[in-house]
Amino acid sequence: MKYTLLLLCIALSMGPTYSQPKYKNPKLSVEERTQDLVSRMTLEEKVGQLLCPLGWEMYEKQGNKVTQSKKFENIVKERQIGMLWATFRADPWTQKTLENGLNPTLAAEAGNALQKYIIENTRLGIPIFLAEECPHGHMAIGTTVFPTAIGQAATWNPELLTKMSSTIAQEARLQGSHIGYGPVLDLAREPRWSRTEETYGEDPILIARMGEAFVKGFGSGDLTKENSLISTLKHFVAYGVPEGGHNGNPNSVGMRDLRENYLPPFQAAVKAGALSVMTAYNSIDGIPCTSYEYLLKDVLRKEWGFNGFTVSDLGSIEGLKGSHHVVENIQDAAILSANAGLDVDLGGNAFFLLIDAVKNNKIKESVINEAVSHVLRLKFAMGLFENPYVDVKQVAKNVRNQEHIDLARKVAQESVTLLKNDDNILPLNKDIKKIAIIGPNADNIYNQLGDYTAPQERDNIKTVLDGIKSKLSTAQIEYVKGTAIRDTTNLEIQQAVAAAKNADVAIIVVGGSSARDFKTKYIDTGAAVASKDNISDMESGEGYDRASLDLMGKQLDLLKAVKATGTPIILVYIEGRPLNMNWADENADALLTAWYPGQEGGNAIADILFGDYTPAGRLPISVPRSVGQLPVYYNQRNPKSHDYVEMTQAPLYPFGFGLSYTSFEYNNLVIRKVNNTRYTAEFTITNTGNFDGDEVAQLYIRDEVASTVRPVKQLKHFSRINLKKGESKTVSFELSENDFTIIDQQMKRIVEPGKFKIMIGSSSEDIKLEDVINIETI
CATH class of the missing domain: 2.60.40.10 (Immunoglobulins)
Structure with a gap:
């Protein structure tokens, strides 16, 4: 008895015998914590951290209450996942609407619920990463919608872009996100390609400067900063020059061209602090980017010193079998890409097969250890183990507040590019007696927002008609839609002609649209499927490649009919790619392109039309005269192109061009x-x-x-x-x-x-x- 009491006294004098695992000790270095955690993990837990399934089915909303879904509970139990993608996303593909989707406050509550469940219901309590689309605003309901990237590039203002991306990061982090997909650094030299709107244009220097600026706004890779966001660069690499303009098609870019033009923007963004890189769907000279070891290991890690994680594009691992046909089955695709240096599986179905592959000696577990270390380091660096939750009370007043709305207007103002202004018809006098506002994009909110945009409340978006109404009286304005972008039924061309005859000037807003709708079909990657049986306005945006750059539907007929009235025409293109402007160049009295100008685009365009802002946007991409000229980028290698039999070799409007009201x-x-x-x-x-x-x-x-x-x-x-x-x-x-x-x-x-x-x-x-x-x- 005395001996027992003696031992007890000794034990008590030595203090508690339990010590918490090293990975839970915030005083240790990130590397020490990472190594300790990896050493404690099972193979299944390691592979789980490399899976990034689709997130919008992982919550349940009932009224104003949101919790984790049964699907989330099951996938955590079965796969022990480490990430989710697009949890807060809402659009026709996800079938999340203003009614059943999440407003910013509910999004924050959903993120906290998911985080709480996974921490409390897994053996090691590893917090989950939430990745979101953030190229021109967080793709979620109620956030600020900025101009798409091609419009951002038209500002030629990196400092402004840093302010914009900092705002995007703040809105995303407040809702519980940790990773923002963006910027897109593809060199766009094929405007028929559907994703031109997501790029910064045709020049590697402009792209690099804009990409650096965007990454700086996300926190420059310093994850200890408040509202820092991990930047995922897209799409690595040479994705923007597909053969035939077909999204995801191969190309034959040479190694010198790759190193001189396509890689430098990514290198600049990595140097600026980007900590995630997404592989592209395409192949380069016969090697798919998702399994290109030279790019993922030799260039990205060894040459550039990249210390973040790489991630597949959605389904691109499966694409090694289904699209590129370089493997016989999905497990082999997973093995090939993992060995090549790919860390994370967006979609989460291919890498799950690595568990069996390791057990059957088809791939070394050390490959898995290295990949999971790349992910866990960032979770530790961001402080998620200590602070996994967000303050829900901060969301409503800091997401899409007036400061952010004003910034959206500023970016839109700086992006609008004046291409023609005969006899200085612009700016217009606000005392003008009558204006006819005409065209399919004059009063369509989604046609001006671009792809990767969530549904938004109507009052949050200002169209061109809204913007002009804010400056003139109702009596000065007559609006007629005239026609749709693609649909050739329900025409109002005669009504548009009548309005123009009654007016001192006609402002016609035409172009394209990336507006998704609930009738459009989508493939598993989220890309839209073009169909002759489904005529929406959508003619741009992922999956909507074009054979020509002409205005679609009856838009040109509308322009010609209004021109015939003799009323001066001010033509505004809202577009995701440089469309055919030949008729406009010859016939319009003034011509502007606003790209997809975002939620404040209508106000910004009106500011320019009436002289409240002097335009200074510059083209980040050349405007061709014909698809027969393509490619038509300004910095082609010697010798300089010669003229065709039918036309000049020169573009209609060159790279860097843009007019002003002053000189x-x-x-x-x-x-x-x-x-x-x-x-x-x-x-x-x-x-x-x-x-x-x-x-x-x-x-x-x-x-x-x-x-x-x-x-x-x-x-x-x-x-x-x-x-x-x-x-x-x-x-x-x-x-x-x-x-x-x-x-x-x-x-x-x-x-x-x-x-x-x-x-x-x-x-x-x-x-x-x-x-x-x-x-x-x-």
Whole structure:
């Protein structure tokens, strides 16, 4: 008895014998915690962390109460999942509407419920990652909807993009999200391709600058920051140049082209702090991107030092069998992609088969260990083990608040691009007697929001008609739709003609649409299926590739009929790709493109039409005259293209082009040498017009002689500058070694001695100042 009491006393004096696992100790390093947790996990638990199933079926909503669903409970039990994708998503594919979907507050409650269940009902209590689509706003009900990426790029304003993406990150994190899919860094040189709207255009420098800015707004990879969001870069790589414009089709991009044009935007975004990279559906020179070891390991991790995780696009692992036919079954597809360096399975059905593959010695468990470590490190770095829940009370006042709405208007204003303005018909006088507002996109909320947009309350969206109504009296306005985008029934062309005859000017809003509807069919990846039996407005957006770029339906008939009245025409294109503008260029008195301008697009367009904002958007992609010209990007390699029998080789509107209500002069170019590969280009811009406004100064370089074929010119720097009327500013661009490098015949990145022409202007074709520098022997 005494001996027992002695032992008890000794034990009590030594304190508690239980110590919590290392992975639960926040004082230890992320690496220590990760290694400890992986060492405790079963194979099934490890593979579970690599699965990212679809999330919108994982909650149940009853009135104003939301909880986890039985499906979620079952999948947690059966697969011990580590992520969910698109939990808060609402659109026709998910069958989530304003009625049965989640408002921001309920979304936060749903996220907390899912998090609580998985922590309390799994052996190790690992928090779940919630990934959401965030390219131009969090794709959820009640969030702020910004212009799509092609419009964001038209601002040529990286600083503004950082403010925008920071707002998107805040709204997503407040609702419980941790990963934001975006930015899309595909180089778009095939406008027939359905996803052009999701890109920053045709130029690698512009894409890189915009991508960096977007990632910075997500927190630059510092997951300890409040409202930081893991940025998932899409789509790795060379996805935007598919053969025939068919989404997901192969391409034959060469290794030099890949390294000079397609990879640099991704590298810049990784350097800026992106911690997730999504593989593309396509193959490159016969190798599917989802199983391309050279890209996923040698380039991404070894060369660039990427320390986040890679993720498949939805169903792209299965696509190794079903689309590319490089394996016989889905398990082999999972093995091939995992060995190549793919970490996470979006969809979650292919990698589940890795459990059996490891047990049967078809793949090493060390491959699984490495992949799961990439994921768990970020969960620890984000502090999810200590703070897995969000404050529901903060959501309503901080999602889509007035500050965010104002920012959406600002981005839309800066994106609208004026392409023609004969006799300075714009801006319009608000004292105008009568305006006819006509066209399928004049008062259609979803046609201006773009793909990857959730349903929104009508009052949240401002169309062109709404915007003009805010500036004029009802008596000054007559609205007629005229026609739809694609449907050729229910025409109101004669009514539109009558309205135009009665008006001093006709504002006609045409173009395209990525608006999904509940009649459209969708494949498992969420891409829409084009069908002659289902005529919606949708002619752009994922899956809607085009054979031509012409206006669809009876839109051109509408334009011609209104033109015949003799009433001046102001034509506005709302579009997801550069559509045919040949008739507009010849016949419209003024022409603008607003791309898909988001929820405040109508207000922004009205601001420009009536002179409350001076347009300064610039084209991030060339506008072709014909699909027969394609590809028609400005920085093609030498030799310069020659004219066709039928037409010029030049695009209708070149890259970087955009007009203003004011005018600018460029003077006093001075190029100073800092050292052999560093120069400063300094010049003066003066606003010589009658309006305050922005100018977008652009610096291009031409390598006069090189050992490999170079572009005819290449954008290297740009800056959007605000100038009051009569004001002058000095602009300075710093040229560094990277601006002069080429990839030589041995695939080495070098600077060769020789002459370089420095060109500065307001577009790729409107060069105002130029000089030549000579780089001496390196």
